[in-house]
Amino acid sequence: MNTATIWRTTLAQLDTTSIDDLTKTWLQDAHLIELTAEALHDIAPGAAEQDLLAFALQVPNDLAGDIIETRWQQLLEDILKDVLGQPVILIVRPSAHAAPVPETTPPIHEQERESQQAPRTGSQSRSHHAAPHNNHNNNAYYDNIPRPPTQSEFSYASPETLEDWENEQRANMLAHNRLNPRYTFDAFIVGNSNRLAHAASLAVAEAPGESYNPLFLYGGVGLGKTHLLHAIGHQGVQTGLAVLYVSSEQFTNEIVNAIRYRTTEEFRAKYRSVDILLVDDIQFIAGKESTEEEFFHTFNSLYEMSKQIVICSDRPPKAILSLEERLRSRFEWGLIADIQPPDLETRMAILRVKADLLHYHVPDEIIAYIAGRVQTNIRELEGCLNRLMAYQQLHRIDLTMDVARSAISSLGTDNREPTLNSLQIAQAVADYYHISLEAMCGKQRDKYIVTPRQIAMYLIRQETSTSLLEIGQLFGGRDHSTVLHSCEKIDRTINVNQTLRREILAIRDQLMRE
Numbered sequence: 007m008n009t010a011t012i013w014r015t016t017l018a019q020l021d022t023t024s025i026d027d028l029t030k031t032w033l034q035d036a037h038l039i040e041l042t043a044e045a046l047h048d049i050a051p052g053a054a055e056q057d058l059l060a061f062a063l064q065v066p067n068d069l070a071g072d073i074i075e076t077r078w079q080q081l082l083e084d085i086l087k088d089v090l091g092q093p094v095i096l097i098v099r100p101s102a103h104a105a106p107v108p109e110t111t112p113p114i115h116e117q118e119r120e121s122q123q124a125p126r127t128g129s130q131s132r133s134h135h136a137a138p139h140n141n142h143n144n145n146a147y148y149d150n151i152p153r154p155p156t157q158s159e160f161s162y163a164s165p166e167t168l169e170d171w172e173n174e175q176r177a178n179m180l181a182h183n184r185l186n187p188r189y190t191f192d193a194f195i196v197g198n199s200n201r202l203a204h205a206a207s208l209a210v211a212e213a214p215g216e217s218y219n220p221l222f223l224y225g226g227v228g229l230g231k232t233h234l235l236h237a238i239g240h241q242g243v244q245t246g247l248a249v250l251y252v253s254s255e256q257f258t259n260e261i262v263n264a265i266r267y268r269t270t271e272e273f274r275a276k277y278r279s280v281d282i283l284l285v286d287d288i289q290f291i292a293g294k295e296s297t298e299e300e301f302f303h304t305f306n307s308l309y310e311m312s313k314q315i316v317i318c319s320d321r322p323p324k325a326i327l328s329l330e331e332r333l334r335s336r337f338e339w340g341l342i343a344d345i346q347p348p349d350l351e352t353r354m355a356i357l358r359v360k361a362d363l364l365h366y367h368v369p370d371e372i373i374a375y376i377a378g379r380v381q382t383n384i385r386e387l388e389g390c391l392n393r394l395m396a397y398q399q400l401h402r403i404d405l406t407m408d409v410a411r412s413a414i415s416s417l418g419t420d421n422r423e424p425t426l427n428s429l430q431i432a433q434a435v436a437d438y439y440h441i442s443l444e445a446m447c448g449k450q451r452d453k454y455i456v457t458p459r460q461i462a463m464y465l466i467r468q469e470t471s472t473s474l475l476e477i478g479q480l481f482g483g484r485d486h487s488t489v490l491h492s493c494e495k496i497d498r499t500i501n502v503n504q505t506l507r508r509e510i511l512a513i514r515d516q517l518m519r520e
């Protein structure tokens with residue numbers, strides 16, 4: 007895909023409903039430019055060390071740069087990541103600075119002057135450093151790249167300043183809390199795998215600090231923990247609360263910098279002035295002594311003030327081995343809710359919602375096909391849908407099952423195809439209905455044999471590229487029109503017969519597990 011296509015695909019997937027008209031125009035006029043590793047290294051050395059694809063987004067003017075960077079950068083990076091299947095860093099630059107040539111670092115007093123104009127918050131820091139009119143500050147693109155303390159940070163000590171600063175912090179958090187606008191409760195599909203986590207998150211969002219405090223959510227990669235965290239945040243923001251979302255990595259970087267530049271007062275004030283603190287990937291603080299210590303005090307002071315704390319992790323508190331005992335026990339005070347990998351129906355529902363959000367019409371059988379392919383990571387599931395859309399649009403062809411197969415297998419995600427063959431499917435169907443494979447593939451016409459046979463034909467047609475003729479041969483030498491008729495019959499019936507649909511989903515689920 008060239009960068010123009012990547013950008014077009016990204017724009018197609020951006021839910022523009024919440025974007026104002028002016029920004030939409032800027033985004034339409036923007037150009038995506040791929041950055042070489044060298045250029046990225048000069049702009050953001052810390053980022054260059056990570057395995058990221060880097061792009062500069064050339065936008066029409068400084069104001070566009072400011073707004074897109076502050077409000078939409080994260081979302082654009084997320085979508086680009088989905089489109090490309092790889093983490094992406096996006097550097098927003100107004101056109102005057104668009105060429106991916108790094109600029110030299112300005113004298114330090116210039117940085118100080120800029121820093122004094124707007125106090126830094128965790129949520130703002132990236133945008134502040136990378137402000138488009140001073141691209142040199144992209145050198146400090148990530149918070150973990152130490153920067154010299156500014157005058158405003160050193161002079162921050164008297165209670166009066168603290169109070170002003172706190173008010174400003176709250177206002178900033180409301181305006182720039184970096185919550186992903188797509189991660190709302192409305193956009194979250196509830197199934198058995200995430201019901202408890204969803205209900206608990208909703209309860210916390212409705213009465214922060216009152217129901218479960220802390221709420222500890224855990225589950226595997228890409229299962230919706232961050233989504234729920236943001237959804238709680240959005241609801242808090244809507245009710246005028248100060249919400250702070252932070253990854254434990256950011257928290258660690260901030261505390262390291264605060265210690266280094268003696269700004270721990272500022273750090274503490276920031277974290278203790280929030281109404282809802284949302285911390286992602288808490289497992290990463292384990293074993294980091296100063297971070298754990300600081301988090302312990304932050305936790306206590308928010309808890310004592312009945313402020314809500316929500317924490318996410320990839321494992322339950324007990325399994326975070328090097329975590330200090332006093333923190334572990336605090337994490338267990340409230341409610342611990344897990345998120346399990348979604349079942350096939352939930353995966354299909356998620357895909358349906360995501361496709362609808364993209365205004366992308368995807369036939370049910372293709373939704374089922376993708377949901378069957380990706381079982382444990384919803385991010386990957388979305389990635390497949392995005393790639394399918396890009397593939398179809400690039401080739402300008404109708405979306406058929408064959409197109410879906412080639413799109414997904416050509417992108418290397420369909421790693422099950424070679425191992426899933428007709429015979430396996432037939433065997434799985436026979437096992438499910440407790441009949442013998444021989445009977446199912448034979449001539450018998452009893453109903454208890456005929457229906458499984460038709461289901462097996464239907465599934466083989468869906469899951470493999472076996473031709474109608476070959477399927478017919480497998481099932482006692484039936485001709486291709488009989489096979490086609492059977493497949494069409496099952497296709498029609500599952501739309502009206504819930505039991506049959508569930509049975510087929512269960513067989514498919516079982517097959518994918520094997």
Ligand SMILES: Nc1ncnc2c1ncn2[C@@H]1O[C@H](COP(=O)(O)OP(=O)(O)OP(=O)(O)O)[C@@H](O)[C@H]1O
Pocket residue numbers: 189193194195196200225226227228229230231232233234320356384385388
């Ligand atoms: N139940 C769901 N309904 C709709 N979308 C979902 C659901 N669960 C996850 N997603 C989507 O899947 C993607 C990955 O989710 P998210 O980033 O929240 O996962 P995570 O559990 O935080 O992963 P990680 O451990 O990698 O941080 C997001 O785009 C999110 O919107």
